[in-house]
Amino acid sequence: MPLKRREFLSGSASLSVAGYAGLAGLPFSLPAAAADVGGYRALVCLFLLGGLDCHDTVIPFDQASYDEYAGIRFELLSQYGNIGGGSTRDRARLLPLSASGNFGGREFALPEELAGIKGLYDAGNAAIVGNVGPLIGPVSRAEVLAETAVLPKRLFSHNDQQSTWASSAPEGAQFGWGGRFADAVLAAGGNSVQPEFSAVTTLADRLFVTGEQTVPYQVGVRGAARLQALEALQGARGTTEGEARYQLLRDHFLAADFSSSNLLSTDYRNAMASAVTTNELYDSALAAAPQLSTPFPQGNLGGQLGAVARSIAARQELGVTRQVFFVALGGFDTHSSQVLQLPTLQREIDAAVVAFYAAMEELQVADEVTLFTASDFGRTLAVNGDGTDHGWAGHHFVIGQSVNGGDIYGTIPEATLGHSQDAGGGRLIPTHSVEQYAAPLGQWFGLNAAELNTALPNLAGQGGSDLTYI
Numbered sequence: 001m002p003l004k005r006r007e008f009l010s011g012s013a014s015l016s017v018a019g020y021a022g023l024a025g026l027p028f029s030l031p032a033a034a035a036d037v038g039g040y041r042a043l044v045c046l047f048l049l050g051g052l053d054c055h056d057t058v059i060p061f062d063q064a065s066y067d068e069y070a071g072i073r074f075e076l077l078s079q080y081g082n083i084g085g086g087s088t089r090d091r092a093r094l095l096p097l098s099a100s101g102n103f104g105g106r107e108f109a110l111p112e113e114l115a116g117i118k119g120l121y122d123a124g125n126a127a128i129v130g131n132v133g134p135l136i137g138p139v140s141r142a143e144v145l146a147e148t149a150v151l152p153k154r155l156f157s158h159n160d161q162q163s164t165w166a167s168s169a170p171e172g173a174q175f176g177w178g179g180r181f182a183d184a185v186l187a188a189g190g191n192s193v194q195p196e197f198s199a200v201t202t203l204a205d206r207l208f209v210t211g212e213q214t215v216p217y218q219v220g221v222r223g224a225a226r227l228q229a230l231e232a233l234q235g236a237r238g239t240t241e242g243e244a245r246y247q248l249l250r251d252h253f254l255a256a257d258f259s260s261s262n263l264l265s266t267d268y269r270n271a272m273a274s275a276v277t278t279n280e281l282y283d284s285a286l287a288a289a290p291q292l293s294t295p296f297p298q299g300n301l302g303g304q305l306g307a308v309a310r311s312i313a314a315r316q317e318l319g320v321t322r323q324v325f326f327v328a329l330g331g332f333d334t335h336s337s338q339v340l341q342l343p344t345l346q347r348e349i350d351a352a353v354v355a356f357y358a359a360m361e362e363l364q365v366a367d368e369v370t371l372f373t374a375s376d377f378g379r380t381l382a383v384n385g386d387g388t389d390h391g392w393a394g395h396h397f398v399i400g401q402s403v404n405g406g407d408i409y410g411t412i413p414e415a416t417l418g419h420s421q422d423a424g425g426g427r428l429i430p431t432h433s434v435e436q437y438a439a440p441l442g443q444w445f446g447l448n449a450a451e452l453n454t455a456l457p458n459l460a461g462q463g464g465s466d467l468t469y470i
Contacts, residue, residue, distance in 0.1 A: 018167045036446035037190030040315055040368050042323040044308055044442055045178060045208055046353070047165075048345075048375040050158065050332030054394035055381050055426070056342055058128060058408075059094055060415040061109035066091050069381075069415035072157045072426070079339045087343035089114065097121060097128070099408040108412060113346035116354035117397060121406055125357065125366070126399045127469045130410040132437045133377060133393035133430035134164045137462060143440075144423045153269055156390040158333070161376040161390055165434055166208040168458050177438055178324040179211030180455035184447050185322040186213055195280055201326040202304040208326045216326075217278065219311065221303035224279035275315065282318070287315035294359040301329045301352040309359040312369060322445060332375065336387040357399060367401035370470065372441060374434075381415065381426020392423055393430035396437070398469050402444060409469040432467060433458065439465035 056076075060069045070077055070089075081088045087404030094109035095118045110118050120126035135153040143149035153170045154160035160170035167173035182198040185191055191198045199209035199216045209216040237243045290313050296306035302325040315323070329348065334341050353371065360366040397407075397414065411431045413421040421429045435456040442452045453460050 028235070035184040035188035035190065035448065035451055037185050037188050037321050038446075040321055040365065041130040041367075041445055042198040042315075042325065042369045043178065043181070043445055044325040044327065044356075044369065044371040045204075046305075046335060046371055046373045047162070047326065048332050048349075048373060049162065049210070049326040049328050049330040050334070050375075051161075051341060051377045051379055051390055052332045052373075052375040052394055053334060053338065053379040054391075055379065055388075056089070056338070057109065057111065057114070057346070058097075058130065058395045058412060059089065059109050060106065061091070061096050061175060062105065062107040063091075065106050065415050069313035071088060072381055072417065073383055075385060076338060076388070079386060085383050087111070090363070094205045097408065098406060101408055103408075103412060106412070106414070108129060108408065111343070111346060113343050114350050116350045117399070120354070120357060120399055125327050125401055125403060126397055127403050127405045128395055128397060128408045129467060129469055130408055130412040131393045131428055131431045132396055132410060132434060133428070134161065134464065135430050136292045136458065141420050141422060141429060144429060155187075156377065165374050165376070165460055168435065168456070174210065175212055176208035176210055177435075177442075177455050178208045178326065179214040179216065181211075181442055181445050181447060182209070182214040182322065182324050182456060184213035184451040185312065185445075188211075188446075190446075191319070194281070197236055197311075197320050198322065199316045199324045199326075201261075202307055203326065203328055205326065205328065209324055212323055217282070219282065219307055221307045223264065223307075223310075224282040233237065241337070249413070271348070272339050285317035286310055288317045290363070292362060294355060294362050296355045296359075297348070297351040299348050299352070301348050303325065305330075305356040306359075307353045309356055310361075311368060312360070312365060313363055315365075334379070335384065335389060336385050338387045353397075353399060360400070370398065370400035370402055370441065370444065372398045378428055381417065381422075389425070391427040393421075393428035398441075400470075403470050404468060407469075409467050432465070433462050435459040435462060435463035436467060440467050440470045444470045 032163045034456050060066045077089050080346045089111065093112055095112060095115060096107060096109045097107065117126055136150050138153060139149040139151065152164055163169060163173050166176040179199055186195055186198065196215065199211070199214045201209050201216050201218050203220070204218070233312065292309060292313055296302040308325045308327060329345065331341055331345050356371065357366065358368045373396045375394055377390040378391035380391050413419060413428055417426055421431065423429050435458045438456055439452055439459055442455055459465070
């Protein structure tokens with residue numbers, strides 16, 4: 001049975017329901033909706049901050065395309081094997097992919113750093129969705145070059161494109177589509193026991209998992225995020241005096257005797273009290289949940305995905321039927337030293353994602369959890385010496401047992417310059433928008449057509465989505 005807040009707080013200072021972080025901003029009654037909230041499902045967004053080089057991730061493999069690619073990227077590829085820490089992009093060492101789509105005889109491969117994801121792909125548990133990026137509507141190369149195209153605002157800007165991927169609007173947007181997916185679940189009566197755990201982030205970046213009703217909950221790699229003052233007293237709790245000091249400070253944060261008519265003071269009190277009790281509730285749920293034996297790799301992303309896995313293990317204790325998670329890894333703005341940076345990052349992604357998938361198998365929810373990648377933008381096919389510059393569309397992975405894996409969806413433009421999807425320098429013009437990429441995830445999550453159009457307001461104007469990767 002899930003741990004209920006009123007049971008958890010039994011014997012503690014009483015709190016107003018308004019102090020509960022996950023309910024901040026919730027109306028007293030939610031509108032009726034038809035989202036399917038049966039069973040359990042979770043979406044995990046892995047955001048690759050800085051702009052992943054899709055050309056150095058999904059690589060042309062048939063001989064003619066590879067030769068064209070290698071010619072354009074000669075300066076970059078010649079550095080692999082010399083300063084790439086043993087990495088190479090030699091065709092003989094690439095990992096070829098099978099694909100059923102019509103690519104005109106062209107073939108593709110992954111670099112050897114992604115061998116684990118390649119294994120998931122071959123087993124039918126991972127797919128690639130090609131040439132995805134922010135769009136308002138279809139645009140042509142001619143319109144882009146003539147500067148007559150209607151384009152998303154501030155293309156090629158890191159902050160704005162990260163925001164556009166998360167919310168369909170540049171920096172300053174309030175709500176993300178992950179949060180809006182969670183809104184639809186709340187409106188349908190899902191996650192009604194403890195809605196504060198509907199949307200979870202491992203970072204201060206909260207936009208993707210912020211909805212109009214959904215307030216994201218931030219966790220650390222070891223459990224709930226910590227209040228440093230309370231954390232500093234944890235070690236002294238073994239003594240009577242140490243425990244008394246801890247409880248005195250905890251009572252101070254709970255502000256049980258607080259009384260004020262000042263709205264700002266009341267909001268601050270409620271936020272502080274909720275931070276303490278929600279964190280304690282989360283840690284108690286994790287302690288009561290099955291403990292994972294799957295090891296996660298050391299490092300930033302391994303820690304984050306390990307934290308997500310432990311939260312999923314506690315799904316019953318947390319009382320949630322649907323969850324949206326946000327994790328991220330930085331370092332992909334490879335204007336220089338790409339052969340040093342990118343293979344290392346790809347290895348980190350591979351190890352962490354493979355461990356996460358194994359943990360989902362251990363929990364027997366690999367068909368109920370779907371991980372997908374996102375990034376600011378792709379990068380140019382043309383090189384600038386030892387790196388690449390900001391692009392537009394990119395290629396992405398979707399991983400889980402519910403995925404129609406072992407295939408490539410969308411399009412992979414030719415590895416040449418000047419083709420119909422080239423905005424200049426090998427910046428790929430998207431053939432599928434972020435909303436079209438997101439729509440199958442939302443449908444799998446349980447949203448109906450009306451709810452999808454609310455969560456993804458540009459989707460209807462883009463003609464919906466024809467992607468069938470899940």
